Amino acid sequence: MLDLAIEERKDFVYTKSKQRKALKCDTDSISGAVSQRACVYCGARVVLNPITDAVHLVHGPIGCASYTWDIRGSLSSGSELYRNSFSTDLKEQDVIFGGEKKLTKAIEELVQKYRPRLVFVYSTCVVGVIGDDLEAVCRAMAAKHNIEIIPVQSSGFVGNKSMGYRAACDSLLRLIEPRRGQKIVKRKNCLNLMGDFNLAGETWIIKEYLNRMGLALNVAFTGDAKYETLKTATQASLNIVQCAGSMMYLAKKFEEKYGTPFLRVSFVGIEDTVESLRRIAKAINDQSVYEKTEELIAVEMEKTIPVIQEYGKALQGKKAAVYVGGGFKAISLIKQFKELGIEVVMIGTQTGGPEDYAAINDLVEEGTVILDDANPAEIERFTLEKGAHLLVGGVKERPLAYKLGLAFIDHNHDRKHPLCGFDGAVNFAREVYSTVCSPVWKYV
Numbered sequence: 001m002l003d004l005a006i007e008e009r010k011d012f013v014y015t016k017s018k019q020r021k022a023l024k025c026d027t028d029s030i031s032g033a034v035s036q037r038a039c040v041y042c043g044a045r046v047v048l049n050p051i052t053d054a055v056h057l058v059h060g061p062i063g064c065a066s067y068t069w070d071i072r073g074s075l076s077s078g079s080e081l082y083r084n085s086f087s088t089d090l091k092e093q094d095v096i097f098g099g100e101k102k103l104t105k106a107i108e109e110l111v112q113k114y115r116p117r118l119v120f121v122y123s124t125c126v127v128g129v130i131g132d133d134l135e136a137v138c139r140a141m142a143a144k145h146n147i148e149i150i151p152v153q154s155s156g157f158v159g160n161k162s163m164g165y166r167a168a169c170d171s172l173l174r175l176i177e178p179r180r181g182q183k184i185v186k187r188k189n190c191l192n193l194m195g196d197f198n199l200a201g202e203t204w205i206i207k208e209y210l211n212r213m214g215l216a217l218n219v220a221f222t223g224d225a226k227y228e229t230l231k232t233a234t235q236a237s238l239n240i241v242q243c244a245g246s247m248m249y250l251a252k253k254f255e256e257k258y259g260t261p262f263l264r265v266s267f268v269g270i271e272d273t274v275e276s277l278r279r280i281a282k283a284i285n286d287q288s289v290y291e292k293t294e295e296l297i298a299v300e301m302e303k304t305i306p307v308i309q310e311y312g313k314a315l316q317g318k319k320a321a322v323y324v325g326g327g328f329k330a331i332s333l334i335k336q337f338k339e340l341g342i343e344v345v346m347i348g349t350q351t352g353g354p355e356d357y358a359a360i361n362d363l364v365e366e367g368t369v370i371l372d373d374a375n376p377a378e379i380e381r382f383t384l385e386k387g388a389h390l391l392v393g394g395v396k397e398r399p400l401a402y403k404l405g406l407a408f409i410d411h412n413h414d415r416k417h418p419l420c421g422f423d424g425a426v427n428f429a430r431e432v433y434s435t436v437c438s439p440v441w442k443y444v
């Protein structure tokens with residue numbers, strides 16, 4: 001019996017049973033419930049901020065700009081410009097008289113100081129309310145300085161975090177649009193990776209796998225992406241999409257506009273990594289790629305499986321609660337926990353869609369609580385009720401776990417070690433083992 005604090009939340013939560021029920025998801029949060037989701041602007045920033053040589057200018061009060069690289073941890077192989085958070089710092093006077101002059105001045109200053117080729121200007125709530133014409137300011141400044149200045153329509157109140165992903169993808173589509181009359185030449189065996197943000201160097205791990213398979217990574221959206229490489233995005237012959245929540249829209253637009261097919265993948269956990277590598281090889285359909293892929297899998301499995309099994313011995317019968325941003329990660333985590341002998345007893349996401357929840361339902365055991373767009377009270381209640389030994393989440397779930405005296409795994413954007421691919425699976429198993437089996441729990 002799900003006795004929730006807010007009646008309207010009951011369609012967003014259910015316990016798996018023989019009778020399948022569709023979960024309400026992919027919609028705005030219920031008023032009165034403290035959603036774990038971030039706002040539209042934050043969603044846009046998640047997607048665009050890893051572009052390393054761009055200026056990211058937040059047009060709004062200084063508070064919005066506190067969402068910076070420091071809590072994201074995407075790595076760069078070159079420019080460090082993206083690690084700065086620039087803001088127009090709108091004040092009361094600007095709200096009354098408009099902020100366009102201040103925005104123009106800020107762009108002038110940034111262009112003089114950093115000479116960027118690309119500037120993103122993010123709209124925030126107050127800008128949406130006062131109605132500054134971002135398009136006009138960006139167009140005028142882009143023409144003046146002969147660089148790309150792209151507005152991101154991400155006022156916090158226009159929807160939920162998913163709207164921010166979409167606003168970011170629309171800005172990316174503007175950026176990669178070929179010049180009028182420019183011919184698109186597809187490069188064989190050349191892929192774009194979508195929905196990977198190079199946290200702790202994860203894009204580089206996937207790139208290395210692709211290279212070992214005889215394939216080339218053209219550009220990642222947006223881990224370690226640069227202006228120059230983003231401009232070549234239409235040349236890829238296949239898009240592989242990891243974080244579908246943030247990038248499926250972009251992948252579909254690519255297919256529609258440039259005829260580039262896409263494939264959903266996940267490099268979280270061994271099972272999904274192996275399956276994804278094989279699916280990529282199948283899509284490329286080249287005997288030599290098949291062979292190299294199988295060789296890569298065999299070499300990595302030989303190194304990885306014994307380590308996972310060793311950690312798994314100490315973890316049999318433990319239970320996990322999972323609350324993450326996107327559906328792909330939740331699905332992969334259920335499988336990854338199974339590899340370690342751990343049952344997932346509560347699982348939810350911020351932005352999962354109906355397909356994600358159908359897959360989650362098929363993977364979990366009866367009695368597992370599945371919930372969309374949860375609030376802290378629900379996470380706390382179901383984590384405790386289901387007897388979880390650890391909680392997996394991000395920066396907003398961490399204090400909850402600590403307050404409950406529970407083991408915690410950070411699977412979000414501020415972590416410092418990779419959790420993708422074979423090496424990531426080992427890191428994950430080690431981290432789960434060391435937190436769940438820590439002697440500290442004896443003293444709680």
Ligand code: SF4
Pocket residue numbers: 039040041042060063064123124125126154155156157
């Ligand atoms: S003011 Fe609006 S845009 Fe800024 S952080 Fe809050 S919700 Fe997001």
